[in-house]
Amino acid sequence: MIQVLELTKRYGRTTAVDALTFTVRPGQVTGFLGANGSGKSTTMRAVLGLDAPTSGRALVDGRLYRSFPRPLHHVGALLDAGAVHGGRSARMHLRCLARTNGIGPRRVSEVLDLVGLAAVADRRVGGFSLGMRQRLGIAAALLGDPGVLLFDEPVNGLDPEGIRWIRELMRELAGEGRTVLVSSHLMSEMALTADHLVVIGRGRLITEASMAELAERFRRDVLVSTPDSVGLGAALRAVGATVSSEVDGLAVVGLSPTEIGDLAHRAGFAVHGLVQRTATLEDAYLDLTDDSTEYRAGSRR
């Protein structure tokens, strides 16, 4: 479990994270969503004890990261795939990190196998593609078989096959009861991976909800196709629905497709189509972050 409690981080006059509070629970993949520069990485660095919070706390399993004598056995993190020394082999890069936590070379070979780098394990990392470096970073995160995992934008630079692999890996890790936090600036990616979402904008919490709740919240309207738009529109308005005309028909808010169908039947209007429209999660996300942007811009002036 990861607990972020009233976390605030300022760099000079810039506030990167602003009184952020959320909890990441075990057994599910939690997506950490926000635009570039919204404070995701700063929050993750604070969880890992790399950046000292200006105020507030970030706890892993109820403890400060720095209080773990051998943290890799509790927490694994992929922060930046580029954070390697190009002159070392993949195996040696992992062995150096593993050694700090008393993890032996055999486990290093295991994780190299697990991420599909066994064949290039003894090649210099300098020649690795971004995708291979991501896999190496994931291998590093898995070294200590930790119960809590943080991945910062793990699909960057991966090819489609790699992206699917990492999605499945994250689902698998969560399925084993681990706590998995994955950041991304792409809602479409989160829609496929995450069970739960923490959305932030400009360092503030915008929403924390399950994927299903979010979809429900952004259920939009019902599109009704009918030869008599004027007549049916008036009938729907008469029972309190909000109706607007579109090229394809009427956009109706406030009634379910069933209610609309029954009403049309009783009033004798022909209905050619009845479609429940839901905002895509992408739209939902943009709506959410737009609000935060407006709010911010307003409050500053």
Place this chain on the structure above:
Amino acid sequence: MMGDSVAAELLKLRSLRSSWVVLAASVLAIAAGGVLAVLITADFDGSSLERRATFDSADMSVVIIPLLALVTASVAAAVFTGEYGSGLIRTTLTGVPSRRKLFAAKTLVVGLVAFALGQVVSFALFGLTLAAVGDRPAPIAPWTSAAAGVPSAVASGSIIAVVCLLALGLGAVVRSTAGTLVTVAVLLYVVPGLAAFLPAAVSDWVFALWLLNLAPQMVGGDGSLLSPVGAVAVAVGYAVVPLGCGWFLFSRRDA
């Protein structure tokens, strides 16, 4: 679990090509020192008595150690700066979240390895010089007896460790390899040149406090302004002050 951190830092050092390049350079430096000692001795033998009186000693550590110091410093500086360059320091700190432990492990590894390397090079040069000079008299013989040369070998070898710890500490402050090495190079080679423009009273002291002039003063060589203890203290200061600044910033800065 300090041992784990130290072992990991040793592994890091071992797994970089530059470490082995420095080792090769050290072997080369020893060989070059030996050849130079033989050459200067042969020149001495072929010279007139008057010329012999003006000869320098055949102790080649005076030339070799200052050069090797910068080469070893480049590896020592990179112990911090190399990790900052790529962001690897963050990965390292997720493994060793205690900054005190990490800083101590790096200092210990650099200090011990550099000290050992410095002593090996220094004593190898000492042995080669003794062999080349044989029973010839001063000034070509640097020491009155082999035993008399031992303290001098220890002192000149220890300068390698001082310079490496200086580079390590400075690297933690500056976080850039180039910046660190330029500063080390200025301290090693430029300071005495600048001191020459100062009034004699000042320049004598600058020269006495110059890093590469400390080893002879540690063993009470001719013209020492500092006492042996004083020279050792100044050498320790060259290592401890940058390390202290490095620790101050490293323990407080975000990674």
